[in-house]
Amino acid sequence: MATPPDESRFALQKDRMLRAAAQCFNAKGYSGTSLKDVAALLGLTDAALYYYVRNKEELVYLCYVRAADMGREAMAAAVAGGGSGLDKVRRYIAGHAEGIVGPSGPMAIMSEIPSLTPAHRDEILTLSRRHSRAFEGLIEEGIADGSIAACDVRMTGNAIMGAINWIPKWFHGDAATARRITEHFPDILTGSLAARPKS
Amino acid sequence: MATPPDESRFALQKDRMLRAAAQCFNAKGYSGTSLKDVAALLGLTDAALYYYVRNKEELVYLCYVRAADMGREAMAAAVAGGGSGLDKVRRYIAGHAEGIVGPSGPMAIMSEIPSLTPAHRDEILTLSRRHSRAFEGLIEEGIADGSIAACDVRMTGNAIMGAINWIPKWFHGDAATARRITEHFPDILTGSLAARPKS
């Protein structure tokens, strides 16, 4: 899960760099973090980063791609697990949260898409929208199979994704909190979804 | 509700400026938005902003103070409304969301506190923590009075606040969506809170 492309030293270092960058970006924003900040976290000089990436914009772009990949994996795993729509939604929430607070993190919040190159922006936006639609699809599936009560699918999806996306803003790496997140978020965020037994 | 300090032209223009800044910051981040961006939204030159504010940092700071004020008002109104803990939580969610998407918005997401001056950072952090604790207090009140089921209060509070804080990332001012948000968010976000009738 979240396997670095290959085992070459280059790939490993690049992966370390993307994590460091994600941590910085989440803390201080894209423009707010200098390449020196990221490099410092790696014990390197800012110029060294250019060996791995063409420029700063590409660094964010890659962070976002990485986050999108993780989200897609969480989605795929949730679907693959089978069960009702509600089961999948809960499994997805747990999986995505785990991706953020678990060993594959930190994962960059995709909060500054406007700063990307037009081409990169389009690509990330496409991935992002596709992912949102897929999640809304799970909710609709649940409504169809009776495991989820009728609701405003779009708003519900936005609310749940927002709660997850905000995690990096208050989570700072402590393992105990990580456990509480993955343990409780599925319940907290699906409380309104579970279809009432029938009144 | 979000009353501008006084009616002088200065105060009115300053308030306009804070809204424009909030809009920019939410879209492109603190360092990502230039003063020219904010000024453009007001039909002004970047230099003109210095008539209202000492520097860029103070501009963010004031945006955050404004957001904190709104949050506090929503909290006060929710408490003043009386009823059970759950009633207050629901009223608070609606009120805060209304503050963000309603006529007093846009409201800046407090997502780049680290960029503030130490003094300002401390002040905003204090306000922010106090607010989070107040919200958690509502949840505890609900648990005590039986309107809310036992839960991990901290995680639940973080989840709900996250969903609300993320709204500006996907809400772009259209009135129909604003209505759906204030109408559905209280239900969506308290689904897991409502105490089950007793099994």
Place this chain on the structure above:
DNA sequence: ACAGAATTTTAATCTGGATTAAAATATTTG
């Protein structure tokens, strides 16, 4: 230990955007 490739640093540029001071324009008041 050595050649060659991989990685990092040093030392300059270069640039966008914050900031400032002085000048210009608009607004208010008597």
Place this chain on the structure above:
DNA sequence: CAAATATTTTAATCCAGATTAAAATTCTGT
């Protein structure tokens, strides 16, 4: 209307941080 005040613009500075090229170092395999 004219003086006084309030607001905005023009036209420089100034600087942090991105970017680059060349040099230095570290690594790898033999």
